Amino acid sequence: MTPQAIDWAALGNVAIVTIVATVIIASLMSAANWCFSEDGMVDGVIPLGKKIGGFAILTVMGLIVLFGIYLIVPYFR
């Protein structure tokens, strides 16, 4: 086997993209979770700012899901 048979650049790209994408999505989910958590509630109600932030994050995550579907379905490419 020759080293040239292995696409090390592609391997590196896959590793980096996987880790970075996962960390970003996990961070977004953690942030959304904090926004909708019971911590910081005022009279049992989530503050408006946190609620807006939470829904904004969920919207971004929804767009990520749509991007994932775009990548998965060959018809779109």
Next chain:
Amino acid sequence: MGAEMPVLTMVIIVVATALIFDFTNGFHDSANAMATSVATGAFKPKRAVLLAALMNLIGACLSTEVAKTISSGIVDDALVSEEMVFAALVGAILWNLLTWLLGLPSSSSHAIFGALIGSVVVQAGMAGVHPSVIASKILLPALVAPVVAGLASFLATKIAYHGEHNAPKGAKRRYREAQRASSLLVALAHGTSDGQKTMGIITLVLVAAGYQEGGTAPQWWVIISAGLAIALGTYSGGWRIMRTMGKGMAEIESPQGFAAETSSMAAILASSHLGFGLSTTHVVSGAIMGTGLARTPDEVRWSTAGRMLSAWLLTLPCAGLVGAGASWLSHQGIFGFVLVLLVLIVLSALIWTISRRNHVSSDNVNDTHEVKVLAKAQAAIAESAITNPLASTLPEGVTTSHPMAATPLALTRLRNKKPKKKKKKKSSVLGATYSTEENVKPGHRKAAKTTAAGEKKEA
């Protein structure tokens, strides 16, 4: 060499065998998408496999691009005949069934590649195989996939738990809902990639036999049959592998399930679009291991991980040996071909029969983390009960040998079981004797033991 089989007959048999392989591929890989969701309760087991089957079917039918080669350059496709394809399918099917019996997740793609390598070597010699491609497209990805996915999952889990052992309050419910989306995406991705594998094999056989022109797209019945085969296989559940992946490596919670599925999804999409293919099975297994390490490193079951790694390392040589044997036999003529078919049927039936000794289904997939093969079911339950933390709080009269005392989940069901009104019945199940009385609160059944004289005695 004996008499030759009519071409049409051979094509029909090969196509049928390919669809059977697709079915085994389905139940083998259904755990990839749904194991963590089933383990954390994001989906009920039956609903999980139904949704995964639908996603696989949709994905398979959406995938219009057939693989340009069935072997991705691992063997010289110009040398591949219908006999070799048949032998390769036989080898892959038997390996899939064996690893399913043992509850070990292994790559169906690597199984078919290994069997094809063995099959080609027997009939065409080593010149028909490209070792450098084997190393770059099978061996290296098998090592890299679990590490990359595991690392990503590890980091995601740390983020989800904020570095603590317990998830923030209310987080589990929200992560469970997010898991549903991520697992469906994994199932869809699996359908688009694995669905076309069998379509490519069938199309190649049709082209080689002269029933289709080269370079044309798969026929509509090929797309539908391959899609249905993988969907049906997915729906059948592959519960033995589901148990290993969902509970065999580590006990996971919904944030961990989300972390594992997200990292799996990222790895699958990155690998398919950046030119370095990774096995879904290896990716998901590595991701589950990574999330287990992040939260409960002391509770990761390394023995299960070791068995899985052994299965991955043995996939290529073992499937290759079976493929080689099947290829040699089928090359002897029609009788050899029929003999290979009979061996496939007999061994498949034997494996299925052995699996019934310790049947794993949607009803008990989460009851324990072990997949027993030859041990009696009762012994497995008793062994699990020894470490059952709730054994000391069993309802009176119900001993640890009672099958319902095997696991916390089963115990909860036993306690919450509504008492039957106006019914006094004595039951004896595997050594435990108790009677139910009306208006008894759940978890407070009065036990009744039958003495040697047959008289009831209050415990």
